[in-house]
Amino acid sequence: MSKKKNFYVVWNGVVPGVYDEWKDCKLQIDGYEGALYKSFPNRDVAQEAFNDNPWKHMGKNAEKPKSKPSISNPNIIQESIAVDAACSGNPGLMEYRGVYVRTGEELFHQGPFEQGTNNIGEFLALVHGMAFLKQKNLSLPIYSDSANGIGWIKKGKCKTKLEQTNQNNVIFDLIDRAEKWLAANGVPYEVIKWETDQWGEIPADFGRK
Numbered sequence: 001m002s003k004k005k006n007f008y009v010v011w012n013g014v015v016p017g018v019y020d021e022w023k024d025c026k027l028q029i030d031g032y033e034g035a036l037y038k039s040f041p042n043r044d045v046a047q048e049a050f051n052d053n054p055w056k057h058m059g060k061n062a063e064k065p066k067s068k069p070s071i072s073n074p075n076i077i078q079e080s081i082a083v084d085a086a087c088s089g090n091p092g093l094m095e096y097r098g099v100y101v102r103t104g105e106e107l108f109h110q111g112p113f114e115q116g117t118n119n120i121g122e123f124l125a126l127v128h129g130m131a132f133l134k135q136k137n138l139s140l141p142i143y144s145d146s147a148n149g150i151g152w153i154k155k156g157k158c159k160t161k162l163e164q165t166n167q168n169n170v171i172f173d174l175i176d177r178a179e180k181w182l183a184a185n186g187v188p189y190e191v192i193k194w195e196t197d198q199w200g201e202i203p204a205d206f207g208r209k
Contacts, residue, residue, distance in 0.1 A: 007046035011054040011088040012036035018046045036088050053112065054088045073199055078102040082143040082194065083129045084204035085121025091162055094118065094171070096125035098132065099204045101143065108132055115168035120175065122149030123158045125204075127178035130189050141190040145202045150191055156182040 008019045013028035013035050020043070029035035036054055040046035049057045078101055085096040094116025097109040108128060111121070126149050129142045144150055152159050158175045162168070194202040201207075 006039040006041065007043050008037060008039050009046050009050045009054075009057075010035070010037045011050065012090070012092065016050075016089050016092070018043065018050050053093060075195075076101065076199060077141055077143075077192070080141045080143055080192075081107060081129055081133070082202050082204040083122070083125035084145065084202050084206065085118050085125050085149075086206040087116055087118040087121055088112075091115040091117050091168070094121045095206075096121040096128070097204055097206075098125060098129045101203050104203055110174075113168065113171050113174075115162075115165060116171045117160060117162055119146065119148045119152075120158060120160050120162065120171060122146035123152045123160075124174055124178055126150070126153050126191065127181055130185070130187070131181055133189055134185070139189070141192050143192050143194040143202060143204075145194040145196050147193065150193060153182060153187055153191065156186075 006022070008022060008025035010016050010019065010025055010028045015028055017028075019025040019028070025037060029037050038049070038054075038057060040049060080101045081098050082101050083096065083098045085094060087094040093112040093114060095109070095111025095113065098107045099105060100107055110124070110128065122144060123146075126142060126144055126146075130153075133140060133142075148159075157179060160175075164172045196202065
């Protein structure tokens with residue numbers, strides 16, 4: 001009996017695409033942070049999945065975060081919010097969210113948006129988090145695991161090199177609004193780098209790594 005043939009979809013890797021050999025798929029994901037991939041029984045199904053939202057197909061086989069955050073760690077401020085972004089490709093489907101650290105309650109969630117990047121998502125998540133705190137008249141610190149996102153908000157500018165297209169106009173509209181918010185408000189809240197190596201995944205992590 002011949003061995004069953006699988007096809008491999010790489011949504012987030014060195015070169016996203018559909019591969020008919022595991023060795024070729026493996027080259028795209030080995031050592032690639034946040035690699036997102038899955039096998040399928042035939043090429044037509046694989047191609048359809050590649051053109052679709054990956055989260056519809058990952059299901060129970062999605063890899064869980066490597067470690068869960070220990071909010072009991074005395075170095076973590078529980079009365080805070082945490083933000084994070086996820087992107088399936090570069091560019092690809094991008095979304096972001098914010099959660100209340102002490103309980104893990106989701107406070108806001110935007111996306112997915114087409115043709116975005118993870119860095120843009122991290123930037124937008126931080127600005128959205130600050131705008132949320134201002135709207136609610138709260139004064140809490142914000143955690144982010146993105147050095148780029150933190151650096152961009154301090155400069156008041158999203159320093160992306162992504163080209164604007166008809167597909168991602170909505171993302172650039174959000175960037176414009178975020179930059180205007182920063183120009184008017186600055187960075188009025190304490191923004192703290194989440195130390196993933198020491199504390200595990202940030203509470204706002206999507207759990208799709």
